[in-house]
Amino acid sequence: MAQSRAPRADAVRNRKKILEAAREQITLHGPDAGMDQIAAAAGVAVGTLYRHFPTKNDLVSAVIQEYLGHVAEVAEAARERLASGARAMDEITAFLAHVIEATATNRAVKAAAHTLGADLALGDIEVRATTALAALIQAGQADGDIHQDVTVDDIYLLFNTAPTDQPAATRDRWLTLVLTGLTTHTRTA
Structure with missing residues (x-):
């Protein structure tokens, strides 16, 4: 062989x-x-x-997969920090902020994803990201910081609706408002 x-x-x-x-x-x-x-x-x-x-679809898929591989790595790093004693809510907030900014600076991902639609096979990348995000959400729920009905699908929905084509101040405001919906705490700002 x-x-x-x-x-x-x-x-x-x-x-x-x-x-x-x-x-x-x-x-x-x-x-x-x-x-x-x-x-x-x-x-x-x-x-x-x-x-x-x-094919062009192969190239566009590779661009998206490379980016999503990075997202999975960031989620896994957040989960590792959680295991070392970090607060889940802090890690979820930092993760969301990072992904929104990374997507805003890498607009190719959003444009390319619209072109491919459901033709993208994520396989291991999706499993890695989903597993890490589920651990963060569960820890946040156990801490009483995250609503019990929040799921990984909710986080993915947030990414898909993030105003990544807007200025940084708008993205920051969006994150503040979104976190209010995820958390059990009332907004202070």
Whole structure:
């Protein structure tokens, strides 16, 4: 049985450059940014782009999966801090703020997600994020800080409706209002 080899260093670099260029071009030009345009921005030949991503959907899916992998890592890090004694509510608040800001600066994700719709298979990424978020929510509920009926799906719903295309002050205000709906505490500001 043949063992699969690790990708060559130049292939890894090219893939990274293509993904960065795709994020940039989709942010600038929307999901209709052309493959030629993305290849040029990445500084690679179009053939190189197509070897890594045979279709535009493959490329857009990879951009989204890369971003969601980052979200899963942030959720897992919050869960680790929780295990080390951090307050669940603080971790949930920081997580929401981080994801909203990351999405605001990476508008390609939202634009690309609308293009793909339900065609995106998340697999392990979704399991990792969901598991970590569930642990945070359950700990917040056990602390009495989070309403008992709040679920991971509610957090995902919040992400989908976040005003990531608005100025920072509007995003901050949105987060303040959203946290009021999640928490058992009354708003002070």
